[in-house]
Amino acid sequence: MKAGPFQEYLVFAKALADHSGLILRRHFRQPMAVDDKSDHSPVTAIDREIETIFREKIAATYPHHGIIGEEFSPHNQNAEYVWVLDPIDGTAGFITGRPLFGTLIGLLRQGTAILGVIDHPITQERWAGMTGSGATFNNMPCRTRSCASLDRAMLYATSPHMFPQPDKAAFDILCRAVKWPQYGLDCYAYGLLASGMIDVVAESTMKPCDFLALAPVVEAAGGRISDWAGRPLDLNSDGRILAVGDAGLQAPILDILNDGAKT
Numbered sequence: 001m002k003a004g005p006f007q008e009y010l011v012f013a014k015a016l017a018d019h020s021g022l023i024l025r026r027h028f029r030q031p032m033a034v035d036d037k038s039d040h041s042p043v044t045a046i047d048r049e050i051e052t053i054f055r056e057k058i059a060a061t062y063p064h065h066g067i068i069g070e071e072f073s074p075h076n077q078n079a080e081y082v083w084v085l086d087p088i089d090g091t092a093g094f095i096t097g098r099p100l101f102g103t104l105i106g107l108l109r110q111g112t113a114i115l116g117v118i119d120h121p122i123t124q125e126r127w128a129g130m131t132g133s134g135a136t137f138n139n140m141p142c143r144t145r146s147c148a149s150l151d152r153a154m155l156y157a158t159s160p161h162m163f164p165q166p167d168k169a170a171f172d173i174l175c176r177a178v179k180w181p182q183y184g185l186d187c188y189a190y191g192l193l194a195s196g197m198i199d200v201v202a203e204s205t206m207k208p209c210d211f212l213a214l215a216p217v218v219e220a221a222g223g224r225i226s227d228w229a230g231r232p233l234d235l236n237s238d239g240r241i242l243a244v245g246d247a248g249l250q251a252p253i254l255d256i257l258n259d260g261a262k263t
Contacts, residue, residue: 106213129220
């Protein structure tokens with residue numbers, strides 16, 4: 001990855017991920033208490049511990065930066081630079097012993113995502129991307145792959161149950177149009193897309209902490225990521241996400257998703 005104006009921040013984000021990885025490996029497949037959040041999704045003390053550490057380190061290093069995290073209230077969210085944090089993306093996987101959960105660390109500048117880290121502490125795999133530079137997988141360059149047509153595309157979503165109607169109807173049409181729909185990877189799927197292993201990720205009901213760290217990685221690897229209207233992702237995005245490795249897939253998939261959602 002070439003040096004860029006935000007390289008210092010990327011080094012810092014990777015250091016945060018190093019720290020969270022140590023904690024998560026220590027607690028993985030160990031007994032733990034699990035609470036339910038207001039949306040009925042699970043949360044653990046480890047989620048909160050990691051986000052607390054991240055916030056403390058950001059405040060000590062970049063006191064004028066803002067923070068938006070999965071577990072606590074936003075801080076200084078109108079700052080020029082805002083960190084977007086998800087200490088455990090895929091908490092359900094973490095508490096059930098599935099090793100593909102990840103930590104997401106992103107940075108916005110004036111509302112635009114400029115860097116992201118997707119860290120998987122159990123498999124010890126890490127994708128990173130930054131505006132003006134390429135993407136990396138475990139510090140080596142990575143790139144999305146070409147896909148000649150939609151009927152040859154490999155599609156992932158976290159779960160077929162994440163789509164409310166009419167999104168579910170649209171997603172079902174997309175599943176019939178691709179070669180092979182698969183499920184269950186959380187943020188790991190976006191890393192596989194950045195490495196040229198799969199072609200499409202389509203999801204719904206996502207929150208900014210779930211997707212803003214992903215955008216710079218996908219884009220830096222040569223892919224495209226947007227909402228279902230084709231707009232760039234930001235804090236106001238509606239949580240319907242489309243990522244493609246081959247830019248040529250974006251328009252036909254958006255047509256399917258939007259036409260399907262109207263039926």
